[in-house]
Amino acid sequence: MSMDWATFGLDLHVELDSTSGRRSALESALRESIRDGRLAAQTRLPSTRALAAELDLARGTVSAAYDQLIAEGYLTARTGSGTYVTGLVRAVARPARAVDTSGPAAGPRYDLRPGSPDVTSFPTAAWLRATRRALAEAPMAAYDYGDPRGRIELRTALASYLGRVRGVAATPDRIVVTSGAVQALSLLAGVIGRTAGARIAMEDPGLAFHREVVRRNHVDVMALEVDDRGARTDLLLTSDFTAVRAVVVTASHQYPTGVPLHPQRRDTAAEWARSREGLIIEDDYDGEFRYDRQPIGALQGTAPEQVAYLGTVSKTLGPALRLGWLVLPERLIEPVVEAKRYTDLHTESIGQLALADLITSHAYDRHVRSCRLRYRSRRDLLTGRLEPHAGQRLTLRGIPAGLHAWIDLPAAGPSEHDVLVAGTARGLALGYLSSHWHDPDGRPQGIIVGFGTPSESTYPIALDTLNHVLRRLTLRR
Ligand SMILES: Cc1ncc(COP(=O)(O)O)c(C=O)c1O
Structure with a gap:
């Protein structure tokens, strides 16, 4: 017609x-x-x-x-x-966001960059109740300088929550509350960097922002290949990696490919850490969001003396809280606590008390559960809308968990640049695989689709726009 x-x-x-x-x-x-x-x-x-x-x-x-x-x-x-x-504003896409530190300028109309959750679903009422209760019950000392490890109420709540939900072996005295996962990584890199010549291996592809955090602590980064079984931890045992003192892995849901670390690779990592006195830094950034089966337990639970476990509320509640935590092996407690003390004394206390209340009242579990359902249906909408059009040419990967998926762009198809240009013209912002490689030269290209950020009402339109862009580009070939 x-x-x-x-x-x-x-x-x-x-x-x-x-x-x-x-x-x-x-x-x-x-x-x-x-x-x-x-x-x-x-x-x-x-x-x-x-x-x-x-x-x-x-x-x-x-x-x-x-x-x-x-x-x-x-x-x-x-x-x-x-x-x-309607007079819609034509927005210009910004580059893929590892962590968005830009000001309040207008963002893209359809933001499918990975990194943030749907902050419009922040549980404001529950957070208010938790804060009110926490303040009513807090001792006056809570308003003073405190323990560099953070509030005991939160460390106690986290020890039990992480054991129950993520299989982490934690006690309150092994936990340090940090300003997000980024500070946890920075503190660890600083401690590792005290050994002259020490290097840290990081997944390739991986989060570029975290590589920069490590480098700014004067530690050299080594690229650790990732394949369909996750990080190649077997390579740590080879002579190329002799100077490596720590390895950063996103074991439950590799960022950005989405593959979980294979059990054999987990064992190999633990064996490497035991035999070489190495440290596994496990970044469990979105472990709660697994859709197709039970969450994959944290690696830390099987090797607590070899793993420093990093967690955060950035995906479950919102990055604005800047609340994260470390669960440490015994030998690292003292140096990391000292590093924390000389960085910022301790993380802000009132938010910690509110989070402790949210966890112990189970409002946190309820919120995570409802987010999981919402993200799962977003994931389903993504696969439902994209796959029929993607056909043989484009494959959607990394979808059993988390808040992002990725789409291969085979060499014969459209390039990242083609997608960027066509997407930007329609107000669409996406993540790109090239910004995640240690050295993008000659590496495969792909699009990272973050499905957490858009509001409920714009998400379907954002997907339609993505669909339209990809269909046009692939049909043109
Ligand atoms: C791989 C990875 N780790 C951790 C985080 C969370 O970091 P933070 O707790 O510092 O906000 C993110 C957020 O985008 C991430 O992508």
């Missing part, structure tokens, strides 16, 4: 794909025309009666399509004067 609006003073021609239902075909045609600018802001649309007659559709079909686009913000109904295209 074809739609030609020249008669309405709109020089617009849209193909209605009749295979997907007439209403949804009309919706998509209008959405795309608005997105790519063929239907400009403030354009008055034909009345539902006129358009229905023109396209030989039922009037109710056109009304329903208009209503849907009004709900999505593409159209505005003005009482008595008709339906208009």
